[in-house]
Amino acid sequence: MQPIKLSQIEWHNVAILFTTPILAIIGCAFVPLQTNTFWLAVAYYFFTGLGITAGYHRYWSHRSYDASRTFQILLLAMGTGAMEGSVKWWSRGHRVHHRYTDTEKDPYNAKYGFWWSHIGWMLIRTENKARVDISDLNADPLIRFQHKHYAALSIFMAFIFPTIVTGLLWDDWIGGFFFVGVTRLVFLHHSTFCINSLVHNLGEHTFDDKRTPRDNWVAALITFGEGYHNFHHEFPADYRNALKFYQYDPTKWLIWFASLAGFTYNLKMFPSNEIEKGRLWMQQKKIDEAKKNLNYGVPIEDLPTMTFEDVKSKIKETGIKLLVISGVVYDVTDFMNDHPGGKGFLRVSIGRDVTASFNGGIYDHANAARNLMQSMRYAKLVGEVPEELKALEE
Numbered sequence: 403m404q405p406i407k408l409s410q411i412e413w414h415n416v417a418i419l420f421t422t423p424i425l426a427i428i429g430c431a432f433v434p435l436q437t438n439t440f441w442l443a444v445a446y447y448f449f450t451g452l453g454i455t456a457g458y459h460r461y462w463s464h465r466s467y468d469a470s471r472t473f474q475i476l477l478l479a480m481g482t483g484a485m486e487g488s489v490k491w492w493s494r495g496h497r498v499h500h501r502y503t504d505t506e507k508d509p510y511n512a513k514y515g516f517w518w519s520h521i522g523w524m525l526i527r528t529e530n531k532a533r534v535d536i537s538d539l540n541a542d543p544l545i546r547f548q549h550k551h552y553a554a555l556s557i558f559m560a561f562i563f564p565t566i567v568t569g570l571l572w573d574d575w576i577g578g579f580f581f582v583g584v585t586r587l588v589f590l591h592h593s594t595f596c597i598n599s600l601v602h603n604l605g606e607h608t609f610d611d612k613r614t615p616r617d618n619w620v621a622a623l624i625t626f627g628e629g630y631h632n633f634h635h636e637f638p639a640d641y642r643n644a645l646k647f648y649q650y651d652p653t654k655w656l657i658w659f660a661s662l663a664g665f666t667y668n669l670k671m672f673p674s675n676e677i678e679k680g681r682l683w684m685q686q687k688k689i690d691e692a693k694k695n696l697n698y699g700v701p702i703e704d705l706p707t708m709t710f711e712d713v714k715s716k717i718k719e720t721g722i723k724l725l726v727i728s729g730v731v732y733d734v735t736d737f738m739n740d741h742p743g744g745k746g747f748l749r750v751s752i753g754r755d756v757t758a759s760f761n762g763g764i765y766d767h768a769n770a771a772r773n774l775m776q777s778m779r780y781a782k783l784v785g786e787v788p789e790e791l792k793a794l795e796e
């Protein structure tokens with residue numbers, strides 16, 4: 403990153419993002435918190451937060467479902483109270499983020515560090531010539547209206563509206579402003595900012611590890627379900643972020659419940675067959691990585707070849723303890739005393755093909771034995787073994 407110049411600082415964002423925490427601290431220190439006001443602050447936190455996740459994010463940025471105009475207006479009002487910019491600005495940035503994740507053109511590039519992706523990108527303007535299609539947003543008069551009047555609308559929805567509600571309903575004008583307005587906003591800001599910072603740094607690469615997004619169920623708890631971010635970046639057009647019923651994704655639940663009333667429809671879901679392929683692909687990748695740390699012996703195709711005559715003369719000349727199982731010659735010299743089945747069984751097996759005995763004729767060995775024997779591979783057998791050297795009496 404280049405050194406920062408004063409002219410790059412986004413002063414209005416600095417003002418909002420630094421003034422609100424200071425006001426919240428003042429409010430918490432000096433303003434008495436009424437129970438009604440507290441619960442309204444919690445409710446308004448969900449109301450405005452879901453406006454961002456169900457509205458700004460899953461509807462306008464990704465079009466992961468369709469919504470009636472009434473529901474769009476509701477989502478717009480909810481999201482406007484989160485003071486995170488207009489839908490047009492937010493969704494454009496988000497589409498750029500998906501297209502250019504982790505690159506220089508990603509507005510909240512997680513590769514520039516936690517604090518940059520959390521808040522720094524809003525405080526410092528950087529040149530970004532990334533292009534994405536937002537013609538659908540430009541064509542929508544509702545989105546154009548919100549963009550044009552965003553400052554007034556967001557001040558009203560973030561501060562004035564909750565103040566009026568608490569003031570008129572239980573005469574707590576100051577509490578309404580400080581707790582439902584300001585303090586709620588600070589919590590909401592930083593919880594949603596965690597989607598760009600925390601879940602690009604901590605969690606599981608469930609479906610792909612090509613880029614930074616991760617699945618983090620703890621982050622899902624504070625981000626209305628958006629913590630399942632690896633899934634989201636892999637399947638962005640899916641209206642869900644969490645797949646399992648027990649995973650916390652209230653944004654998905656809202657969209658789904660709204661569909662029962664006809665407010666939302668055409669809820670998009672990526673085919674589960676493909677989702678599972680992604681999950682297995684990643685699991686396989688992790689297994690392959692872990693296997694690199696284990697000794698699987700010399701691959702059979704890389705072993706030298708021996709005839710059964712060679713095996714016999716090798717044993718005779720060197721005293722090495724060789725036996726044959728399924729076409730592979732094993733050296734059990736150092737294993738004789740450690741064999742859980744006893745030394746005797748191995749001793750009578752030397753210089754023989756004991757495939758049948760090993761596979762059930764005497765004892766049907768478990769996986770442990772089959773894994774262990776890989777490190778004892780000695781040669782690949784070519785040619786026949788005399789029949790009398792195959793059978794072994796118990």
Ligand code: HEM
Nearest residue numbers: 732742743747751756759760764765767768770771774775
């Ligand atoms: C390279 C060759 C061999 C290896 C690495 C090996 C390894 C083992 C291992 C790890 C066990 C413990 C249980 C299990 O994993 O199933 C076992 C048990 C046993 N093995 Fe082997 N084995 C070999 C060859 C043989 C042969 C050729 C015979 C018979 C001729 C034999 C007879 C037995 C018997 C009878 C037991 C059962 C012991 C018990 O639980 O009482 N093994 N072997």
